[in-house]
Amino acid sequence: MAFLTTRVKKQDEDDLKKLCRVMRYLRNMSNIPLKLEADGTHIIKWWVDASYATHDDMRSHTGGVMTLAKGAFYQQ
Secondary structure (H helix, E strand, C coil), X not given: CHHHHXXXXXXXXHHHHHHHHHHHHHHHCCCCCCCCECCCCCCEEXXXXXXXXXXXXXXXXXXXXXXXCECEEEEC
């Protein structure tokens, strides 16, 4: 979703397909509750991803998720 918001001014057909896929996913997940839980380990885990030269101006795109036991409590 973060990537699609960067494509607002110059979207193409592939971007529309990606947006439709995200919207279908969100619509199908509306019945599933979000869960956040912490356990006694206090272990924080990060997952980070990067895509280089993704945009037409050769800018890159990054994102990350932080979790503590069950559920993501920070996403970028």
